[in-house]
Amino acid sequence: MFEIKNVTKKYKGEFALNNVTVEIGKGLNFIVGASGSGKTTLLKIMSGMEQDFDGEVSYGGKDIKALTNQEKSYFYNNIFGFVWQDFNLIEDFTVLENVLLPQYLKDDQQTKNAEKILKELKIFDIASQKVKNLSGGQKQRVAIARELMKNPQVIIADEPTSALDEKNSKITMDILREISKSRTVIVVTHDTSLISDKDNVFELDKGELFSSVGNKLVKTSEPNMRKNHSLSLKNAFSIARTGIKRNIGRFTVSTLSLMMAAILLLTTLGGAINTNSQDAFEKLIDTYGEGLLDLSIVGSFTSAEGTEGNEDDQPNADVSQDIGGLYEKYASDERVAFTAFLQAMDNISVTVDGKNYTVESSGNAPVINKLVTGEMPSGAGNEVVVPESFVRTLGIDNDQAIGKEIDFSVSMYNWDTGSPVLKDATIKATIVGVADTTAVYEYEDQMMEFSVDDSFFFSKTALDDLRNQTEIKGDGINFLIRAKSPADLISIKDELNEQGIVPLGRFELVEDIVRLNTQTTEQTGSASTTIGFLSVVMVMAIFLITGVMRKREYAIYKVSGFNNRHLNLLNVAETLTVAITGILLMLVTSPLINVATEALFSVNILNAEMLTKGMLLILGVAVIAYGTTVLAYVRTNIATALKKGDR
Numbered sequence: 001m002f003e004i005k006n007v008t009k010k011y012k013g014e015f016a017l018n019n020v021t022v023e024i025g026k027g028l029n030f031i032v033g034a035s036g037s038g039k040t041t042l043l044k045i046m047s048g049m050e051q052d053f054d055g056e057v058s059y060g061g062k063d064i065k066a067l068t069n070q071e072k073s074y075f076y077n078n079i080f081g082f083v084w085q086d087f088n089l090i091e092d093f094t095v096l097e098n099v100l101l102p103q104y105l106k107d108d109q110q111t112k113n114a115e116k117i118l119k120e121l122k123i124f125d126i127a128s129q130k131v132k133n134l135s136g137g138q139k140q141r142v143a144i145a146r147e148l149m150k151n152p153q154v155i156i157a158d159e160p161t162s163a164l165d166e167k168n169s170k171i172t173m174d175i176l177r178e179i180s181k182s183r184t185v186i187v188v189t190h191d192t193s194l195i196s197d198k199d200n201v202f203e204l205d206k207g208e209l210f211s212s213v214g215n216k217l218v219k220t221s222e223p224n225m226r227k228n229h230s231l232s233l234k235n236a237f238s239i240a241r242t243g244i245k246r247n248i249g250r251f252t253v254s255t256l257s258l259m260m261a262a263i264l265l266l267t268t269l270g271g272a273i274n275t276n277s278q279d280a281f282e283k284l285i286d287t288y289g290e291g292l293l294d295l296s297i298v299g300s301f302t303s304a305e306g307t308e309g310n311e312d313d314q315p316n317a318d319v320s321q322d323i324g325g326l327y328e329k330y331a332s333d334e335r336v337a338f339t340a341f342l343q344a345m346d347n348i349s350v351t352v353d354g355k356n357y358t359v360e361s362s363g364n365a366p367v368i369n370k371l372v373t374g375e376m377p378s379g380a381g382n383e384v385v386v387p388e389s390f391v392r393t394l395g396i397d398n399d400q401a402i403g404k405e406i407d408f409s410v411s412m413y414n415w416d417t418g419s420p421v422l423k424d425a426t427i428k429a430t431i432v433g434v435a436d437t438t439a440v441y442e443y444e445d446q447m448m449e450f451s452v453d454d455s456f457f458f459s460k461t462a463l464d465d466l467r468n469q470t471e472i473k474g475d476g477i478n479f480l481i482r483a484k485s486p487a488d489l490i491s492i493k494d495e496l497n498e499q500g501i502v503p504l505g506r507f508e509l510v511e512d513i514v515r516l517n518t519q520t521t522e523q524t525g526s527a528s529t530t531i532g533f534l535s536v537v538m539v540m541a542i543f544l545i546t547g548v549m550r551k552r553e554y555a556i557y558k559v560s561g562f563n564n565r566h567l568n569l570l571n572v573a574e575t576l577t578v579a580i581t582g583i584l585l586m587l588v589t590s591p592l593i594n595v596a597t598e599a600l601f602s603v604n605i606l607n608a609e610m611l612t613k614g615m616l617l618i619l620g621v622a623v624i625a626y627g628t629t630v631l632a633y634v635r636t637n638i639a640t641a642l643k644k645g646d647r
């Protein structure tokens, strides 16, 4: 039984209801009155959809104004049923799917009960038809069936017949009359022909309850609030599956938008390696060898100025520079792969395992293309890296050479007197590495290669000993720095130049690539940020538009008893299904997508790391999509979303 006491509701200072006091009990109750007299306002207040008013309303002793959201959703799932002028069914769902909607929140699904109700309302044979294909009369019976599935104590019907023809109005009214034998039925109507003498009639006039005719009050029992009222994960996925089945277009758009956004983010955040410049650099390495990454630091050299016939203007110049201390500085630099001394050696003879070998002198400074085995000398002891050609002479594998002791005897030029004097020295050293000592140079547009077989690289300790024996003074031994990357090479070169040191190397070849790469990285960097930002905005826009378009659907869920917690779970189920489908689709179509990402962004996504990142990005974007959808249903107000023409 509803007890309404001194209820007043004003809109912008105007009374919609003015001090209404009435009790409404079991049976068929009509609320009548002219348009604008306050009928809908009274229904909204009685059902808890409008809680901002003066006065008191209670049902079965329960204060409707004070209902929490949780209690209200319980009421809508178990105690109040609603029948509307325009049915408020989910049009894409079938009759049965609509009728079962309130059941998902109940422990027992009562599908048998659904069958009985559908049969009673003569709509059993259309149970599997989509609601959008039905007539108005059929739709109204589906709506009543859905509400009866709640087994409610009260049915509140707002103009239930005004969209129906005379025949269907009568059928609907007969059904409501039948229902009212065991429940409270409240019908708002303009049509007084629906009313019989035995019915209770309440008439509103300009917000005042003007008269109540034939009101025989039958009390209703207090509502039982202890029933379970929750949505299981299984049921959430079951509703999500139905939604996808019935709205495959929306599902496809959502899935594709997640996948596309993730792929766009992948090409940007996922490390847009500029494969073009990487490829170009690798080609250069193929041609020139790894020595392309070398900076030679020498104490004196003859500058190349004045060659090519310009000798008069710019004569050749002997340049001397102080390179003391630089070896130590760069030996431990992060950008450096290794350092090696460039001490020229003559008359080399080596004894290994008691056998003596003579190494022919090339007259060149030692050369290293790359270390093929072991490591460069780093320890404090007497260590040496020997040429691969020397290991071949020994008749052993590179690996077998590591750890062998050599007796090394050599002549080195001492320039201290101004002219070269050859002096002899010997040393014992352990082989720690084997190097490919191929030198590559350009001669008349042809690339030439030869192996510099007298390229032995000693540790600092060993070399100091050799230099002591040959009485070479000064701390500036020529050495080379092998940079880790082209960018490192250029940065070390620039740094040395700033200190007034001129390193030697083929910098022009590498410099172009590094500058081009920095430029394209900067450009792709800003383009990436824009693309990444836009892809997230795109997903948010799609899910926001979808969410807003679904407001009426969310209101139907809410009026069936779903609260925001239940809708959150449904949102999780829907978004997870979309995300997982997006991931599978991305994996299946990745070879195709890769063609596009390679062409557009020079990014190869066909590897485990990129695909894993892609999957994580889809899940990340799905979280954003989830959050955007939350906004739509949290902000859905039942009365506003369902009542046509409401302000």
Ligand SMILES: Nc1ncnc2c1ncn2[C@@H]1O[C@H](COP(=O)(O)OP(=O)(O)OP(=O)(O)O)[C@@H](O)[C@H]1O
Binding pocket: 011, 012, 015, 016, 033, 034, 035, 036, 037, 038, 039, 040, 041, 042, 646, 647
């Ligand atoms: N949300 C609102 N904002 C402003 N005024 C409102 C609002 N809802 C109702 N009103 C006003 O309150 C009064 C009562 O409206 P209500 O909808 O309850 O009347 P009604 O009897 O149901 O009318 P109808 O039969 O045309 O639906 C009207 O004057 C209406 O303009």
